Amino acid sequence: MTDPDRSGAISVMVVDDHPIWRDGVARDLAENGFDVRATAPDAAAAVRIAKAVLPDVVLMDLNLGGSSGVDATREITAVLPSARVLVLSASGEQSDVLEAVKAGAAGYLIKSASAAELVDAVRRTAAGDPVFTAGLAGLVLGEYRRMADAPAGVEPPPQLTERETEVLRLVAKGLTARQIAEKLVLSHRTVENHVQSTLRKLQLHNRVELARYAIEHGLDGE
CATH class of the missing domain: 3.40.50.2300 (Response regulator)
Known part of the structure; x- marks a missing residue:
């Protein structure tokens, strides 16, 4: 590739x-x-x-x-x-x-x-x-929210750091890596590193799957 x-x-x-x-x-x-x-x-x-x-x-x-x-x-x-x-x-x-x-x-x-x-x-x-x-993004996220089995407020899995969980929440809201970097006052590369680390830990493949995961575990709220 x-x-x-x-x-x-x-x-x-x-x-x-x-x-x-x-x-x-x-x-x-x-x-x-x-x-x-x-x-x-x-x-x-x-x-x-x-x-x-x-x-x-x-x-x-x-x-x-x-x-x-x-x-x-x-x-x-x-x-x-x-x-x-x-x-x-x-x-x-x-x-x-x-x-x-x-x-x-x-x-x-x-x-x-x-x-x-x-x-x-x-x-x-x-x-x-x-x-x-x-x-259309709201439509997709709304559907996965309705499909979610886990109730809102479920705690994040212990293997994710506080920063990784924070980035994950923002991915679920549809923010790009650059928007997340600006919001958290981090470099774009640092955000990408957190995203890649989270993907590896959760055994997921891309940001769409990360967003689904966050919704299913109640991590897409404020």
């Missing part, structure tokens, strides 16, 4: 069944310095090609003609756990958003987003941030 911090170029694959849209997105990303390694028109091709080109970020449409972007997301995140899937869909329906996130998507962007918003979303997704079109 390409390390964007070392290479300076985040590798991307674009999956969409509309060739004009697919090629246009790929062109916009390439012009903004991304390493567009491949495109794919359907779920089967997306999974096969992703295994070959190893993208950092997969931009995934949900409606791929006769195939499902949700299925492709589930398969890609299963075989390539370090790849992050950012859904780019025309649908903002709650059921579609939740289904995609449950399949492993790291974020969800509506196709009406501007080119600048798309570029920023891909960069943030590659950095490990959960990225959602305005309004």
Whole structure:
């Protein structure tokens, strides 16, 4: 997997069944310095090609003609756990958003987003941030709150330090690493170190899973 911090170029694959849209997105990303390694028109091709080109970020449409972007997301995140899937869909329906996130998507962007918003979303997704079109993050967090088995107020597990727990609470609120750094008056690298340490201790893979964990353990409140 390409390390964007070392290479300076985040590798991307674009999956969409509309060739004009697919090629246009790929062109916009390439012009903004991304390493567009491949495109794919359907779920089967997306999974096969992703295994070959190893993208950092997969931009995934949900409606791929006769195939499902949700299925492709589930398969890609299963075989390539370090790849992050950012859904780019025309649908903002709650059921579609939740289904995609449950399949492993790291974020969800509506196709009406501007080119600048798309570029920023891909960069943030590659950095490990959960990225959602305005309004959708609350929807996702609200659903996981309703699904949570643990009551609010459950104490954090003893293996997390006070600072790690503090960072975890802010991750659950949807803050980026830079926003957390500003709020806690820490360096961006220090926050990233706390996040990575927490991921290792809890045996989780990304910030989306951290947010779910925090909600399920009552750590997303004030």
